[in-house]
Amino acid sequence: MTERFTDTLIQASEPTWTQAVEHRFVTELHAGTVSDAVMAYYLVQDHRFLDSFLTLLGAAIASADTFDARLRFGRFAGTISGEENTYFLRAFESLGVTEEDRAAIPNAEPTTGFQSIMKEAAATRSYAAVLAVLNVAEGLYCDWATRAPEALPPNFVHAEWIVLHNNPEFREFVAFLASELDRVGPTAPDICHDFFLRAVALELDFFDAAYEGGRG
């Protein structure tokens, strides 16, 4: 059997992919031992990630080559604009992060890097390029969340962050993204490799940054 295109990209991104899904942040999240300072800093940065991620989903809606794909991206955009945003707001409240705190924290370098690569992918107007970045952002999170032990940590801030990335609907969406990239990626393999590998490196840097910025 020939190998799926998305799997060849994951393999090309090693060892960075595995370093990201086995990162200290992931093992501590699974154990429920991420410090409040690290979790707060990570979520402040990630809330900004969500903003540019929606731009990329808009590009997916615009560049998709089938009506079915456009409908799925549209539904997904609706879901994450609702429930995922409320998770962040409840988590900030629980961690004592105020709007003033959030405004005073500058972007970590990987946050700015993600904002740039998502804008760059959207600007290509290439469905394949957009899919390459989406497959990293979704697939890598699905991968680490699927490795979580069955018993969830007691703190909802940790537990819900795992469940958001490890539930049947999300896994189904990740499978859809991979099948789309398998279908259209081989028509533009170089651009896919380029965006995919840069996005995987940013994911690893993003986890590292939580410990650099969230000290104390």
Ligand SMILES: Cc1ncc(C[n+]2csc(CCO)c2C)c(N)n1
């Ligand atoms: C740095 C970083 N990379 C990927 C994700 C995962 N992610 C971002 S938006 C989205 C869709 C809604 O869940 C998902 C899965 C993240 N949160 N932060």
